[in-house]
Amino acid sequence: MSEETIVGTNAPRVDVRDKATGQAQYAADIQLPGMLYGKVVRCWEHAHARVKRLDLSAAAASPGVVRVIGPKDVTAKRYNSSVLDLMVSESMHDMLGDIDDQPIFTEHVKFQGDAICGIIARSEEAAERAAAKIVVEYEPLPVYLTAEASRAPGAVQFTPEKPGNLAFQLPEAMFPNHALGGGDVEGAMRDADIVVEDAFYVPKQKQCQMEPHAYVAKVDSGGRLTCWTSSQMPKLVQRKLAKLFDLPMNLMKIVPTVIGGGFGTRLGMISEPQACAMALAVPGHPVKLQTLREEDWVISPSRHPGKYWMRIGFKRDGSPVACDARFENYKGGYYLDASGTAFTAGAWLGGMYRFPALRYRGESYFTNQGLTGAYRGYGNPQTNFVLEQLIDRGCAELGADPVEWRKKWHKGVGDDGWCPGVTYPSCALDECLDRGAAAIGWTEKRRKYAKQEGTIRRGVGVAVMNHTSGAMPMLLEHTACTVKLNEDATAEVLFACSDMGQGSHTALKQIAAETLGFPFEHVQLSSGTSDVAGFDIGAHASRTIYVGGAAVKKACEEAKRQLFERASLQLGVPADELDIRDKRIFVKADPARGIQAEAITRAGVYHFVDPMTGEPGGVPGQIQGYVSFFAPHNSPPFGASFAEVEVDTETGEVRVIELVNAHDIGRAINPAAVEGQLEGGIQQGLGFVLSEEMDYDAKGRVQNNSFTDYKMFGPEDMPKITTILVEDADPVGPFGAKSVGESGLVSPIGAVANAIFHAIGIQFTEAPITPEKVLKGILEKGVRNYAAIRRS
Amino acid sequence: MKNRDITLHINGEQYSLNVAVNRTLLDVLRDELGMTETKYGCGTGECGACTVLVEGKAINSCLTLAATMDGKRITTAAGLSDFGRLDHIQQAFVDEAAIQCGYCTPGMVMKTASLLAKNPDPSEAEIRHALEGNICRCTGYEKIVKAVKKAAQTMPGRATAVERCKEVVQ
Ligand code: FES
Ligand code: FES
Numbered sequence: 001m002s003e004e005t006i007v008g009t010n011a012p013r014v015d016v017r018d019k020a021t022g023q024a025q026y027a028a029d030i031q032l033p034g035m036l037y038g039k040v041v042r043c044w045e046h047a048h049a050r051v052k053r054l055d056l057s058a059a060a061a062s063p064g065v066v067r068v069i070g071p072k073d074v075t076a077k078r079y080n081s082s083v084l085d086l087m088v089s090e091s092m093h094d095m096l097g098d099i100d101d102q103p104i105f106t107e108h109v110k111f112q113g114d115a116i117c118g119i120i121a122r123s124e125e126a127a128e129r130a131a132a133k134i135v136v137e138y139e140p141l142p143v144y145l146t147a148e149a150s151r152a153p154g155a156v157q158f159t160p161e162k163p164g165n166l167a168f169q170l171p172e173a174m175f176p177n178h179a180l181g182g183g184d185v186e187g188a189m190r191d192a193d194i195v196v197e198d199a200f201y202v203p204k205q206k207q208c209q210m211e212p213h214a215y216v217a218k219v220d221s222g223g224r225l226t227c228w229t230s231s232q233m234p235k236l237v238q239r240k241l242a243k244l245f246d247l248p249m250n251l252m253k254i255v256p257t258v259i260g261g262g263f264g265t266r267l268g269m270i271s272e273p274q275a276c277a278m279a280l281a282v283p284g285h286p287v288k289l290q291t292l293r294e295e296d297w298v299i300s301p302s303r304h305p306g307k308y309w310m311r312i313g314f315k316r317d318g319s320p321v322a323c324d325a326r327f328e329n330y331k332g333g334y335y336l337d338a339s340g341t342a343f344t345a346g347a348w349l350g351g352m353y354r355f356p357a358l359r360y361r362g363e364s365y366f367t368n369q370g371l372t373g374a375y376r377g378y379g380n381p382q383t384n385f386v387l388e389q390l391i392d393r394g395c396a397e398l399g400a401d402p403v404e405w406r407k408k409w410h411k412g413v414g415d416d417g418w419c420p421g422v423t424y425p426s427c428a429l430d431e432c433l434d435r436g437a438a439a440i441g442w443t444e445k446r447r448k449y450a451k452q453e454g455t456i457r458r459g460v461g462v463a464v465m466n467h468t469s470g471a472m473p474m475l476l477e478h479t480a481c482t483v484k485l486n487e488d489a490t491a492e493v494l495f496a497c498s499d500m501g502q503g504s505h506t507a508l509k510q511i512a513a514e515t516l517g518f519p520f521e522h523v524q525l526s527s528g529t530s531d532v533a534g535f536d537i538g539a540h541a542s543r544t545i546y547v548g549g550a551a552v553k554k555a556c557e558e559a560k561r562q563l564f565e566r567a568s569l570q571l572g573v574p575a576d577e578l579d580i581r582d583k584r585i586f587v588k589a590d591p592a593r594g595i596q597a598e599a600i601t602r603a604g605v606y607h608f609v610d611p612m613t614g615e616p617g618g619v620p621g622q623i624q625g626y627v628s629f630f631a632p633h634n635s636p637p638f639g640a641s642f643a644e645v646e647v648d649t650e651t652g653e654v655r656v657i658e659l660v661n662a663h664d665i666g667r668a669i670n671p672a673a674v675e676g677q678l679e680g681g682i683q684q685g686l687g688f689v690l691s692e693e694m695d696y697d698a699k700g701r702v703q704n705n706s707f708t709d710y711k712m713f714g715p716e717d718m719p720k721i722t723t724i725l726v727e728d729a730d731p732v733g734p735f736g737a738k739s740v741g742e743s744g745l746v747s748p749i750g751a752v753a754n755a756i757f758h759a760i761g762i763q764f765t766e767a768p769i770t771p772e773k774v775l776k777g778i779l780e781k782g783v784r785n786y787a788a789i790r791r792s
Numbered sequence: 793m794k795n796r797d798i799t800l801h802i803n804g805e806q807y808s809l810n811v812a813v814n815r816t817l818l819d820v821l822r823d824e825l826g827m828t829e830t831k832y833g834c835g836t837g838e839c840g841a842c843t844v845l846v847e848g849k850a851i852n853s854c855l856t857l858a859a860t861m862d863g864k865r866i867t868t869a870a871g872l873s874d875f876g877r878l879d880h881i882q883q884a885f886v887d888e889a890a891i892q893c894g895y896c897t898p899g900m901v902m903k904t905a906s907l908l909a910k911n912p913d914p915s916e917a918e919i920r921h922a923l924e925g926n927i928c929r930c931t932g933y934e935k936i937v938k939a940v941k942k943a944a945q946t947m948p949g950r951a952t953a954v955e956r957c958k959e960v961v962q
Contacts, residue, residue, distance in 0.1 A: 010889065015894070016891040017886060020883075020897055021829060021870050022897070029828035031828075208927075208929050209929055210895040210929050210930075211833075211895045259893060261892075261895060261929050262893075290832075292835065500893065501894060501930055676892055676935060679932035679934040679935065680932045682932050707836075712929070715920040715926075715933040716920045718934070
């Protein structure tokens with residue numbers, strides 16, 4: 001296939017020895033001299049209220065307290081904790097209507113956990129004790145938990161900028177009739193032979209990254225504010241905080257820490273503004289802000305829940321004629337990410353099948369639920385649950401095999417991807433479907449389980465997905481990277497994008513070593529701090545390898561070009577006739593002729609003039625490769641998932657027996673890391689479809705903010721997993737790689753729902769499909785053999 | 793708040809401390825001794841990130857009051873390794889790519905140590921059962937289970953340990 005020796009191998013992870021012994025430093029592990037401890041006092045009893053009275057005096061007098069700060073003690077400016085607004089042009093920003101509506105400390109509580117004031121003390125206990133002495137009186141306001149409630153006439157307005165509490169809808173200027181798509185949907189539906197339609201509900205899922213959010217912030221004597229944070233987007237957070245606190249960016253420094261899982265929750269900021277506000281109140285002292293788990297649960301943004309309606313029309317021959325959809329999602333109390341998910345849910349829908357006519361409308365309404373923002377998949381899981389079930393309902397009515405139907409109608413090379421005008425450069429979904437079907441025993445099991453007796457029923461289901469590799473063309477895709485060659489011909493790569501634990505730094509280092517022709521061990525990669533590293537948009541949209549990897553590759557190619565140029569002078573052979581392996585540059589046609597890279601790098605740095613002759617030795621100057629890289633394209637990955645489930649029709653329990661994830665990832669730079677992404681994705685996808693949802697009481701208070709009450713799949717719940725990496729090198733991605741970070745989570749959702757349909761003949765329109773819902777469905781509709789539903 | 797004088801034997805070293813009676817072992821390890829290899833994930837005994845060994849048995853240090861640990865032998869993830877040399881469990885986690893963000897890892901490693909001490913040859917079902925109290929959100933547990941299997945196979949003195957366990961069972 002290829003001659004690479006480092007790319008494509010399971011090179012050892014760069015950070016795991018420290019992680020295995022616990023020496024890796026997460027934000028909460030940081031201890032600095034003179035450190036103080038911050039505590040944000042939050043509103044726990046109300047999800048919607050006005051602060052009538054706030055008295056900080058008793059807390060300020062509490063032992064060990066250094067300062068107490070409230071709304072009046074901090075900037076009156078508001079912010080938007082998401083960073084989407086920085087990734088689009090100003091005109092696009094205005095068109096989307098992104099707003100800054102979050103105060104550091106609020107006087108209008110919009111969700112449970114909203115920040116009221118902050119305490120800075122000499123110990124965590126002292127801060128806790130003082131928090132209990134804050135006197136705050138509230139005027140409760142009506143609590144709106146759904147879009148219906150918050151848009152009702154007379155509802156309290158969350159912000160004057162968004163009348164009717166409509167945070168976002170696809171803007172008319174870009175999407176005529178506020179709809180994404182094109183073609184005559186109504187006409188096509190009239191001509192359809194079969195129309196399937198339903199109203200769904202998609203759940204509010206929590207990222208549950210294992211490291212609760214923590215920060216340290218400090219103002220030094222030069223007035224520079226430093227924030228240690230595990231944000232996925234250190235550079236954009238730098239700009240956001242600089243703007244919020246009126247600092248030039250050089251006085252706002254971000255130190256990225258090791259990240260204990262992200263899954264979207266660290267996309268942008270969470271409590272960085274509060275941590276920095278506290279540090280500004282006590283210049284010279286570092287302030288640590290550690291979020292408790294139960295606190296993290298309510299304050300960090302979760303997946304957008306909401307109502308998702310869809311109808312799809314087919315011709316009798318199976319061809320799809322139109323798809324019409326509307327996703328009405330429930331924001332939390334603030335705007336962040338209101339535009340993103342409402343758009344992308346439709347974008348993935350548009351990228352999946354060749355619908356001649358498509359109309360997708362997406363809207364976000366403020367509610368008093370906890371915040372919603374980025375979560376791995378970013379709108380795709382919601383669409384997968386709805387679209388893939390309706391496709392299977394259509395297949396049942398058409399008498400079509402769900403695998404064959406998908407193979408026939410999915411989009412592929414040359415079709416528009418998730419964003420019109422950006423076509424798919426590669427697509428190996430057919431191979432994913434074929435290999436996945438073979439792995440699960442599709443044909444045989446589909447036949448076998450179509451007719452069953454007894455209380456325990458089995459089923460197999462399939463679902464497919466497309467995702468993205470970076471966010472081009474909707475969002476800025478820019479990464480700067482510097483590679484510096486040391487005098488001993490080792491390389492140091494500086495690249496601001498964080499590794500969230502997915503192993504991206506290892507894969508990037510593989511790309512660097514492969515490109516340079518240096519051994520893996522002779523390359524170091526670091527994300528540096530904001531004052532040292534160049535610009536990078538951050539780790540989101542599964543972009544780190546596809547975009548970041550391409551940037552690293554380009555910077556290394558530039559360093560290699562300089563190296564070859566100097567070698568060419570020494571060897572008297574044009575640079576394009578040279579190659580490098582293991583740090584030895586040689587003439588391709590005559591490999592015996594060559595020079596060690598070290599001879600060149602050393603002479604470049606230690607450029608002595610010969611005292612005898614007065615002649616310099618070699619070419620002077622340390623070699624550095626630099627690139628400020630803008631992704632030219634977007635090569636989305638595809639995936640097919642197959643699930644086998646067992647449904648207990650007496651208890652309603654669904655057991656997932658096997659899950660096959662077959663993914664077209666272009667090229668696996670580090671196969672073990674890629675598998676790890678797909679396997680971990682399955683655990684979260686299964687949670688979405690079967691067990692995970694944040695519950696609120698009527699007053700908008702979270703009922704299950706703990707690992708006992710919020711049910712994730714544990715080691716014993718996990719099915720047998722089969723991961724199939726389909727490697728069909730993409731023509732654009734570095735070494736053929738596309739993305740993998742988010743996609744593993746997506747199609748297991750539809751596959752499990754469709755397997756349940758196959759097992760008991762019932763589709764469920766509300767996720768997660770809990771035993772209670774299964775029993776209710778069985779009670780209302782009765783268990784049916786799949787064979788009886790199929791019309792043919 | 794009352795305080796108590798205690799002695800802890802942590803990773804082979806002796807520490808004499810005066811601790812508030814309401815301080816958890818996790819807080820004492822992290823905040824007073826700076827041993828941050830033991831992680832805080834929930835503070836309520838639900839995630840296993842804070843797992844340490846007390847007299848060889850895995851416990852959640854967030855639920856354990858330090859004052860009740862007087863005279864006890866405590867091992868943390870840093871105690872398994874010897875200045876950068878990983879023990880066989882940690883090495884197995886590295887080799888099997890069982891570590892992603894790594895936040896659950898110290899707890900997972902300690903839980904594995906206690907499992908293998910009791911049961912040097914666990915079945916896959918026994919491994920999964922033993923790990924139920926330790927949450928990982930990154931890996932889907934797939935490679936962690938493989939790592940525990942490998943750790944069992946590479947355990948020093950494995951043959952004798954397996955024999956001994958068989959005798960106990962018989
Ligand atoms: S921190 Fe102790 S079990 Fe979670
Ligand atoms: S590796 Fe991230 S939680 Fe386990």
